[in-house]
Amino acid sequence: MGTYDIPRQRMEEISDLAEYLAEKYCGSSPVIVPQQIAEASEIKFTTGNYKNAFDGLTRYRNNKFRIFINLRETDNLFTPRVRFSFGHELGHCKMDWHRNAMMQPGVRPHASFLDYCFDSEEEREAEFFSSCLLLPESRVRKDIFRKPFEYRLVDELRLKYNVSITAVLLRLMALDMRPFMIVCTRNGKIAWQRCSHDFPFYRIMRGLNDAVPVDTAAGEYFADGSKYSKTQDVFAEDWFQLYSAEDRRRKFHEHCVYYEPLNQVMSILWED
Numbered sequence: 001m002g003t004y005d006i007p008r009q010r011m012e013e014i015s016d017l018a019e020y021l022a023e024k025y026c027g028s029s030p031v032i033v034p035q036q037i038a039e040a041s042e043i044k045f046t047t048g049n050y051k052n053a054f055d056g057l058t059r060y061r062n063n064k065f066r067i068f069i070n071l072r073e074t075d076n077l078f079t080p081r082v083r084f085s086f087g088h089e090l091g092h093c094k095m096d097w098h099r100n101a102m103m104q105p106g107v108r109p110h111a112s113f114l115d116y117c118f119d120s121e122e123e124r125e126a127e128f129f130s131s132c133l134l135l136p137e138s139r140v141r142k143d144i145f146r147k148p149f150e151y152r153l154v155d156e157l158r159l160k161y162n163v164s165i166t167a168v169l170l171r172l173m174a175l176d177m178r179p180f181m182i183v184c185t186r187n188g189k190i191a192w193q194r195c196s197h198d199f200p201f202y203r204i205m206r207g208l209n210d211a212v213p214v215d216t217a218a219g220e221y222f223a224d225g226s227k228y229s230k231t232q233d234v235f236a237e238d239w240f241q242l243y244s245a246e247d248r249r250r251k252f253h254e255h256c257v258y259y260e261p262l263n264q265v266m267s268i269l270w271e272d
C-alpha cells in the first residue's frame, strides 16, 4: 500500500512542468501525445513486446536517455495504458531530480510498472507527472467547472483525453474537485486504495487476507458475479471502519468499473 504523499508545493511544480510541456509540444488537440514531447526533447524511444518485464523503462547511456515502452501483444502507442506509461517515463526524464539521479555513474536502467501500489517517492511523482501531462490542469479545470462529480463526467474526460479511468480519477483527486476514494480489488482482495485528503473515512472494513467487504457492489461481484453498470448506493458501515455510530447510515455512491482480464473491480466512492 502506497503511503508516500507528494507535498503540495511539489505537486504544483510537477503540474506546471507537465502542463508547460503539453502546451508547448502538443498544440491544442485534447489528446496529448507523449512521443511528440520525447521527439522534441531528443529522447529516443523503442517499443516492443517485453512480456511482463516492465510497463516502461528509462535508460541513460552515452549521455542520452532512451525510453522503452512495453506494448505487450495487443497494445499500441495510442492505448491509454501505454500512453500513461510513456508519460510516466517522460516524467523520469523531465523532472530535474529524477533526471539527475539517473545520470549518476553506475545507475541501472529504471523499470516501472503501472500498478498504483508503489510506495516510492519517485514512482508516485512519475505517476502524478503522467496524469498532469495527459490531463493538463487548466484544460481540465475548465471541463469540470460547476459540474457535479459523477461517473458520467469521469467517462467524458476519459474519452476526450484518451486516457484510462484511473488517470482521470488521480487527476481529479489532485485538483480537489470533491472528496472521493478509489478502491481497487483484485481476486476479491483489496490491492490498493487512494482517497482525497478530505475524504471522511480512511480505514476499510477488510476481511481475512484483505478481502473486500461483502455488502458492497465490489463484494457482490466477487461473491456471485453481479455487475452494475449504474452507480449504486451503499452505506458507510458497509465499507468503512467507523468510530461513531452516527456515521453508520451515511450514504455513499459506489460506481464499479470492471476489468475482467485482471479479475479486478475499481470502486469509486463519494458522498452527495
Ligand SMILES: [Zn+2]
Binding pocket: 088, 092, 110, 111, 112, 113, 122, 123, 126
Ligand atoms: Zn517509474
